[in-house]
Amino acid sequence: xxxxxxxxxxxxxxxxxxxxxxxxxxxxxxLDHGHxxxxxxxxxxxxxKLKWVYDKDxxxxxxxxxxYPEVEIAEYEEQLLEDPEVVMVAAAAVPNLRGxxxxxxxxxxxxxxxxxxxxxxxxxxxxxxTTARETGKKYAIYYSERLHxxxxxxxxxxxxxxxxxxxxxxxxxxPHRLNASSRPDWFFDKEKYGGILCDIGSHQLExxxxxxxxxxxxxxxxxxxxxxxxxxPELEDFGDLTVVGENGATGYFRVDxxxxxxxxxx
Numbered sequence: 001x002x003x004x005x006x007x008x009x010x011x012x013x014x015x016x017x018x019x020x021x022x023x024x025x026x027x028x029x030x031l032d033h034g035h036x037x038x039x040x041x042x043x044x045x046x047x048x049k050l051k052w053v054y055d056k057d058x059x060x061x062x063x064x065x066x067x068y069p070e071v072e073i074a075e076y077e078e079q080l081l082e083d084p085e086v087v088m089v090a091a092a093a094v095p096n097l098r099g100x101x102x103x104x105x106x107x108x109x110x111x112x113x114x115x116x117x118x119x120x121x122x123x124x125x126x127x128x129x130t131t132a133r134e135t136g137k138k139y140a141i142y143y144s145e146r147l148h149x150x151x152x153x154x155x156x157x158x159x160x161x162x163x164x165x166x167x168x169x170x171x172x173x174x175p176h177r178l179n180a181s182s183r184p185d186w187f188f189d190k191e192k193y194g195g196i197l198c199d200i201g202s203h204q205l206e207x208x209x210x211x212x213x214x215x216x217x218x219x220x221x222x223x224x225x226x227x228x229x230x231x232x233p234e235l236e237d238f239g240d241l242t243v244v245g246e247n248g249a250t251g252y253f254r255v256d257x258x259x260x261x262x263x264x265x266x
Contacts, residue, residue, distance in 0.1 A: 010034065010035070010037035010038040010041055011038050011041065011042075011144070011148045011149075012041050012045070014045065015044075015045045016045060016046065016047075017046060017047030018046050018047055019046070019047040019048065020047070021047070021049070022049055023047070024043075024047065024048040024049065024087055024088075025048070025049045025050075025051050025085045025086055025087055026043055026048050026049070026050060026051070026086060026087060026088040026089065026090055026113075027050070027051055027052035027053065027054070027074075027080040027083070027086045027088075027089050027090070028040055028050065028052070028053045028054075028064065028071070028089070028090045028091065029052075029053065029054040029055060029074075029077065029080065029089060029090075029091050029101075030054075030055060030091040030092060030093035030094075030097070030101060031053070031055045031057075031060040031061065031064055031092060032092055032093050032094050032184070032186070033092035033093075033115050034092075035092050035115040035116075035142060035144060036064075036090065036091070036092035036115065037064075037067060038142070038144055038148055039090050039092065039113060039115065039142045040068065040090060042147075042148060043090065043113075044068075048088075049070075050068055050070065050071050051071065051072060051080075051083070051085065051086060052071065052072055052073075052074045052079065052080040052083065052086065053065060053068070053071045053072070053073055053074065054073070054074035054075075054076070054077055054079065054080055058073070061073045061074075081104070081105065081108040081110065082108070086110055087110060087111060088110055088111040088112070088113055089105045089110050089111070089112055089113070090113040090114075091105075091112070091113070091114055091115070092114070092115035093114070093115075094186045094192050094193075095117050095120050095186075095192060095193050095194050095198075095199065096120040096121075096124075096191060096192045096193075096194065098114045098115070098117070098118055098119065098120075098124075099118065099119045099120070099121070099124030099125070099127065099128055100124065100127075101114070102114055102118070102128055102131075102139050103127055103128060103131045105137075106128075106131045106132060106135045106137040106139065107131065107135060109135070109137070110137065111137050111138040111139075111140065112137065112138065112139050112140065113140045113141075113142065114139070114140070114141055114142065115141075115142050116141055116142060116143050116144070116202045116203060116206070117194055117198050117199050117202040118139070118141045118202075119194075119198075120191075120192075120193070120194035120198055141206075143202070143203055143206045143207075144203075145174075145203040145207070146203070146206060146207050146210060152207070155211065156210060156211065159211055159213075167211050167212045167213070167249060168212075168248075168249050168250070169249060169250045169251065169252075170207060170208045170211050170212060170249070170250075170251045170252075170253075171251070171252050171253065172203075172204035172207060172208070172251070172252075172253035172254075173253065173254055173255075174200055174201070174203060174204060174253065174254070174255035174256070175255075175256055175258065175259045175265070176200060176255070176256065176257050176259055177257070177259040177261070177263075177265070178229070178237070178257040178258075178259075180229070180232070187235075188232045188234055188235050189234055190234040190235075190236070195224060195236055195239070196224055196236035196237070196238070196239040196255055196256075196257070197222060197224060197236075197239045197241055197255070200255045201239055201241060201253065201255050204241075204251070204253035204255065205217075205241075205243065205251075205253075208243060208245070208249075208251035208253070209245070212245050212247065212249035212251070213247065213249075214245035214246050214247055214249060215246065216245070216246050217243045217244055217245040217246065217251070218243065218244050219241060219242070219243050220242045220243065220244055221241070221242050222239065222240065222241040222242070223239065223240060224236040224238065224239040225237070225238045225239070226238075227258070228258060229257070235257070237256055237257040237258055238254070238255075238256045238257075238258065239254070239255050239256070240252070240253065240254035240255070241253055241254075
């Protein structure tokens with residue numbers, strides 16, 4: 001595991017329980033993205049208890065158990081989905097599998113907590129919405145660039161307090177380091193990762209909606225390109241987008257996989 005890239009960045013914080021011991025039990029599965037560690041860290045720090053882990057690749061589950069020695073390794077998916085003690089399942093599957101997995105989890109009677117991006121197609125989004133309504137279960141998403149960054153949390157609090165007035169525009173820049181040699185094969189398959197605007201661009205869209213107080217918006221224009229990685233023809237290494245919210249606020253962001261190796265940032 002390369003800890004110097006964003007894929008495996010797992011922030012930790014202060015332990016501030018919001019539930020009683022044993023009150024909120026969760027399981028982890030589908031460990032395809034390193035963000036699962038940050039997701040579990042945050043839940044445990046909030047007082048949740050991690051009971052199970054499952055992955056088809058047992059080596060991943062065993063590595064996970066080394067980080068969280070209290071967890072039991074499940075032999076199959078149903079073992080944790082059928083456990084009545086488990087309230088929620090956290091997962092970081094291959095992006096195009098996250099929506100279908102969430103539907104299975106909610107149908108099993110549990111809440112679902114997935115790494116971003118939560119979907120790669122609009123059909124997956126509609127199926128998840130329908131399932132959430134029918135089951136009453138939550139489909140929650142880990143947008144780490146806002147939820148696990150102190151400055152972003154503070155900015156949200158200032159906006160809620162009215163300290164800076166109405167937010168009329170949000171501009172976001174998301175440069176990323178590719179670290180191609182450490183990436184799994186699915187990372188370069190557009191059908192599986194969803195494209196750069198769907199993948200890392202989902203962070204910026206979520207921030208725009210949250211900071212401007214919008215629930216929806218209209219994309220005015222967008223573009224993607226592969227500028228520097230022609231040996232990976234399905235990889236989009238650049239994308240940008242302009243959006244207008246329901247309340248008139250505007251947003252622009254650009255994201256890329258072009259951070260050079262000489263820079264210390266991820």
